[in-house]
Amino acid sequence: MSSNHAAAPYYFVPGPSKWPMLAGLSLLVTMIGASAWVNDAAWGPYVNYVGLAGIIAVLYFWFGDAIGESEKGLYSERIDHAYRWSMSWFIFSEVMFFGAFFGALFYARSISMPWLGDLDHKLIWPDFAPHWGGTGPAGTVQEFTTMTPFWIPTINTGLLLLSGVTLTISHHALRAGHRAMTALFLFATIVLGAVFMGFQVYEYIHAYSALNLKLTSGIYGATFYMLTGFHGFHVTMGAIMLSVILYRVLKGHFTPEHHFGFEGAAWYWHFVDVVWLGLYVVVYWL
Structure with a gap:
């Protein structure tokens, strides 16, 4: 966090975000793939990898949004x-x-x-x-x-x-x-x-x-x-x-x-x- 606290709002409230929903969806896909994988389903590993890739992408963009908000001076003490x-x-x-x-x-x-x-x-x-x-x-x-x-x-x-x-x-x-x-x-x-x-x-x-x-x-x-x-x-x-x-x-x-x-x-x-x-x-x- 490198924002200027003096210039920041009293308490920053972010707008609506799609990342929580996408994170939950990625976790669901990951667990479906993992469950199928341990039960020897041929498609299980691929679905699991898709879910993991989705989790990584969501974390990347979600944390990127938080960093951007901090750099814009939106975060107060x-x-x-x-x-x-x-x-x-x-x-x-x-x-x-x-x-x-x-x-x-x-x-x-x-x-x-x-x-x-x-x-x-x-x-x-x-x-x-x-x-x-x-x-x-x-x-x-x-x-x-x-x-x-x-x-x-x-x-x-x-x-x-x-x-x-x-x-x-x-x-x-x-x-x-x-x-x-x-x-x-x-x-x-x-x-x-x-x-x-x-x-x-x-x-x-x-x-x-x-x-x-x-x-x-x-x-x-x-x-x-x-x-x-x-x-x-x-x-x-x-x-x-x-x-x-x-x-x-x-x-x-x-x-x-x-x-x-x-x-x-x-x-x-x-x-x-x-x-x-x-x-x-x-x-x-x-």
Whole structure:
């Protein structure tokens, strides 16, 4: 946000918009295609792709309208506060999202495992061993090797921590009015995020081929891929957000006083960093 608050209206109310309706329609098409795809319908993937393309197009034009309104000076300080609260609640919803997966991991490892391994349940699965990982009762899960923190997860932790530092430096540079430094360190943050994702792709390939760790590898495989996979998706979305912000920085959209677009993306990126620290500890170390 780079608009002049003093010149903006008391509270900007946008006119009627077609984007909410088109977003809902695109989501409907996407889910119809996905449902058909998982049920082996030949047309499912194509409909799914059409829906996804529609969602991307709607987001592009919808966010473009919001940026245009900001650049025209239509956003007052009240709109700035509204955006801040909206982003705060969005991040809170993401906290709850990951909290559900962390809770499932805790329940499976700390409650279900000991409970299924006690004396009473030996009558059901005599060969079951209450330890994290393994082959499962009576060989129901193919043998696999659990993940360790060395070395890719540890390297990725360093990359994300460093990206938080570069992003903070970029923010301070923006507040000081140094656009070139802002862009340089913001670009470095995006590169670090891309390298992180490259390492995670390599880790997945190694886990699947060398360790035989799959989504079907019991509760361990399911929770590992769900937690790290959703986090990787959030890193990708964060990198896209920062790329848009970098483009806006180069276009001169932000000022040292008004730049919530930058701050909102930075909040999201720091949140992703914190989630990874939790994943690094509970998934790779415990």
